[in-house]
Amino acid sequence: MNLLERLTFFIKDNSLFEDDDKILLTVSGGRDSMLLTFLLAKAGYQIAIAHCNFKLRGAESDLDECLVRDFAEAHGIPFYVRHFDTEQIASERGISIQMAARELRYSWFEELREALSFDKIAVAQHLNDHIETVLLNLSRGTGLQGLQGIQAKRDRLIRPLLFLKAEEVLHYVQEYQIPYRDDQSNFSTKYARNKVRIDIIPQFKKMQPDFERIFEQNIAHFKESYALLQQFITPLRNDLFIKEQEAWIIEKEKLRKHITDLPLLYELFSPFCFSKSVLTDLQSCFDKESGRLFQSEGYDLLLDRDFLIIREKEYKQEDETIITSETKSVSWRNYSFCCDYSHDVSIVRDKQIAKIDTNLLIFPLTLRAWKTGDYFYPLGMTGRKKLSDLFNNYKVNVFEKGNVPILINGNGDIIWVANYQLDNRYKISGNTNKVFILSCK
Amino acid sequence: MNLLERLTFFIKDNSLFEDDDKILLTVSGGRDSMLLTFLLAKAGYQIAIAHCNFKLRGAESDLDECLVRDFAEAHGIPFYVRHFDTEQIASERGISIQMAARELRYSWFEELREALSFDKIAVAQHLNDHIETVLLNLSRGTGLQGLQGIQAKRDRLIRPLLFLKAEEVLHYVQEYQIPYRDDQSNFSTKYARNKVRIDIIPQFKKMQPDFERIFEQNIAHFKESYALLQQFITPLRNDLFIKEQEAWIIEKEKLRKHITDLPLLYELFSPFCFSKSVLTDLQSCFDKESGRLFQSEGYDLLLDRDFLIIREKEYKQEDETIITSETKSVSWRNYSFCCDYSHDVSIVRDKQIAKIDTNLLIFPLTLRAWKTGDYFYPLGMTGRKKLSDLFNNYKVNVFEKGNVPILINGNGDIIWVANYQLDNRYKISGNTNKVFILSCK
Incomplete structure (x- = not known):
């Protein structure tokens, strides 16, 4: 071929x-x-360039x-370019320049894709990038999932050059006399990926x-093993984890x-990212401490009497709402x-309504x-x-x-546990002349 | 600790x-x-040294x-030594010196263990050997199984030092002032393992x-994934592969x-070492070519009408038996x-007996x-x-x-398909005067 x-x-x-x-x-x-541009153009696909x-x-x-603009013009390929003040944006956002460039790049591509109705965004990563990713993951610690390398396709993002070795890329740009410019930062060993590229892969090649071909085969094997494992895990998970509105409910009995099989547990709970140490905790109090809460980055797991209940963390940020003396309504x-003032000191039995002695309040609440x-100090x-x-x-x-x-209250006291109980200290009394x-609802 | x-x-x-x-x-x-010797002695275990x-x-x-003898004497540890003419043995057997040394070593250890009733044989491989094995496997092509590294325990062979980094070994022999001699061949990059040790691992460490610790964790994760996969595969295999005497029988219907799931098939058949390409063949003629034989290194798989039958290859070597004119019996x-000569030219109907015109034979048969x-040319x-x-x-x-x-026959003709059919050319005829x-049986 x-x-x-x-x-x-x-x-x-x-x-x-x-x-x-497109x-x-x-x-x-x-x-x-x-x-990649040269080849996709040659193959006659509908392409446009974003730089x-x-x-x-x-x-x-x-x-x-x-260089890119000239090439696009010479080959009649639509060309889009955007300039970014990357350093300033990085410093504004307090992130690294690499991170900023990455974010800017992908958000602009996605914007362009939507605006101009492209079906896919193609990135020119090749086999060596694929292998570097796995070797990097190995150096940082990984399980089977980290051996999958770069995906050839994820949502609308595609990587059509993933089959080609770095040395083949060089060979073909020379053979087809395709213009290109090397980014000198690729040759520095400043970054881990470059170390893998320059110091490690060539040693393996010796x-x-x-x-590269052998490693490509390795990755294919790892992918197969991972997919095969998922083939067994998924039906088991579907059987155990029942989605009910916002939560996943697991019958403890099932x-x-x-419960004693930690590797299996880890795989079963993997969509919720619970760490092995958290799951080890869960194992140890499975039949003992009902009511305990376990947490991952994005999920909470409640160990209830008969069920485990998992929910997405809805409010990762502290959220507080302020009520001033002027507030009429707030959510x-x-x-x-709804906030109101009155002189009616009669008692209400409705748990959804709090009647409070206004003189005791320190705004803002x-x-x-x-x-x-x-x-x-609960009332009653x-x-x-x-x-x-x-x-x-x-x-x-x-x-x-x-x-x-x-x-x-402004002094830190709890005045009311809404819908449940008022604090005894804030109830209306014989001395109350104004009621908040x-x-x- | x-x-x-x-x-x-x-x-x-x-x-x-x-x-x-022991x-x-x-x-x-x-x-x-x-x-390792120093530590096991210090810990008070019952040890002996084989060098x-x-x-x-x-x-x-x-x-x-x-060095080893002096150390053993100084610490009162029983000491066994054997001298090998390794080069000569390697050349006699037509194998590499490394291979010869390996074979000699393990067979002598096993001999010694049996003779002196030791329970285990301990080898001093450490964490870096473990990691080198995985990196070597990666460079040669591997699946998940090749990521398991060196086993800490296999049958009677144990590796108690597998938790220790190479640099820790060096640190501790210095700290405890343990005498040792470095084998200079360990520092040459002549062999692949030494390349991994000297050129690759230090680059990762930069x-x-x-x-090493991170990679140790990786290996632990891979082991878990592999074991977990086996947990699902094994019951499925046990259900499908029914052992009957010398064969494993698989119902085609089951x-x-x-059958279309190649990765699963590969795992199911893994104890018999069928390659993926052989299994792909099996897939493609599963419902078409009954009677076909598939082979792996050690096993034959027969695709029969309703069953697959797997047998160990009994005769891996070509085996032939010679019959000379003097032979009386042979197996x-x-x-x-049994061989005999006679002048009785009567026909026998027994398929287990061949009566052949002696004049046509060219010995040895x-x-x-x-x-x-x-x-x-079948008779009849x-x-x-x-x-x-x-x-x-x-x-x-x-x-x-x-x-x-x-x-x-000596000229290459088939004379007799024993128990089935004689060749027409070798039957006794009117001209036959001596019968073989x-x-x-």
Whole structure:
């Protein structure tokens, strides 16, 4: 097979795109992206070029842009370019220049794709990038998933050159006399990926001249093993994890037979990213501490009496709403509150309404969620009580209690656990002359 | 934990041996095996030292032996040594010196272990050997299985030092002032493993100073994934592969639902080592070509009408038995043959007896198995017939036909397909004056 046939075969074999799809090609001017542009144009696909000028290497950056623009014009390929003040944006956002360039690049590509109705965005990564990714993951610690390398296709992003070795790319740009400009930063060993490229892969090639092909086969094997494992895990997970509205419910009884098998547990819970140490905790208190909460980056897991309940962390940021003396209405999460003042000192039995002695209030008041350690003096009880105990009494589970609005006075006192209980200190009394009425819907 | 505690923890954690086990330590005199000896002695285990002098490095080899012997005497450890003429043995057997040394070493250790009733043989490989093995496998092509590294325990062989980094070994032999002698060949980059050790791992360590520990974790993850996959595959295999005497029988109907899933098939058949390309062949003729034989290094798989039948290759070597004019009796595989001469030209109907015109024989005759392309002129039929067709007529399956003794004349003619058919050209006729009688049991 010649190169064009190999490319077409790879595209078909991996279902990268359809013949009549419109492809937006991201072209830096380096040999990889120039070769890909040349080949896709030669194969007659509908392509356009998008070039980012990050202004990071002075005149060099502009020369890259010229090269790509000239090539696009010479081959009648639509050309789009955008200039970024990458350094400034990086410093504004407090992120690295690499990270900023990456974010700018992908958001502009996506914008362009949508605006001009492209079907796919093509990136020119090749086999050596694929292998570097795996070797990098190995150096940083990885499981089987980290051995999958770069995906040839993910959503609309495609990588049609993933079958080609770096040395083949060089060979073909020379053979076809394709213009390109090397980015000198690729040759520095400053970054880990460059170290893998320059110091590690060539050493492997000394042992094994066909290293890239062999490693490509390795990755294919690892992918197969991973997919095969998922083939067994997925039906088991589907059987165990029942989606109910916002939560996944797992019957403890059903999970019990797997609970001692940590590797299996880890795979089963992998969509929720619970660490092995958290799962080890879960194992050890599976039958002991119902009510305990376990956390991952994005999810909470509640170990209830008969069920495990997993929910996405909805409010990762602290959220608080302020009530000033002027506030008429306010909302906090899914609740809305109306504020009013009155001289009616009659008692209401409605848990959704708090009548408070206005003289005791220190504005601004705050509405927020429960925090560990919160306590107050519940009306109708003697003394101080932890909110967690109150919730336990009412059999409020961890997820619900996280959503109960707590009204805080300006001095930090808890005035009201909305929908549950008012604080004894803030109730209206014989001395009350003005009543603050807060009602919750 | 200090070093001794780490060692003890590793021994217990991996159930390497029991406290009262007798351990035969294989000690080269290098830093790894000297440290292991020192530590196991210090921990109070029952140990003895076995040292091989391969005589490969002249006086150096003898100095190694002295060092180990002196150490053993100083610490009151039983010491066993054997001298090998490794180069000569390698050349006699036509194998590499490394291979010869390996074979000699392990067979002597095993001999010693049995003779002196040791429970385990301990080898001093460390974490870096473990990692080198995985990196070597990666450079040569591997699946998940090749990422398992060196086993800490396999049968009676144990590797108690597998938790320790190479640089830690060096640190501790210095700290404890343990004598050792470095084998200079370890520093040459002549062999692939040394390349990994000297050129590749240090490059990874430049990127990631804690590379060994991270890679140790990687390997642990890969092991878990592999074990987890086996957890799913094994019951499926046990359900499909039914062992009957010498064969494994698989119902085609049961296998059908998995037949298109090559990765699963590969895992299911993995104990029999069928390659993916052979299994792809099997897939493509699963419902078409019953009677076809598929082969791996050690096994034959027969695709029969309703079953797949797998058997171990019994006769990997060509085996032939010679019959001279003097032979009285001879055996071939499970059959025995008696040879006799007579003047009785009467016809026998017994398929186990061949009566042949002696004048036509060219000694020595040969008994061998059927080969592809074999043909003869069956008695009672006209013309030439392929043996494969004859076997088909008799519904002899592939395994059986491989065991049918074929009698070959000195000129290459097939004289007799024992137990089935004589060749027309060799039958006794009106001109026959001396009969050669071969009977098969």
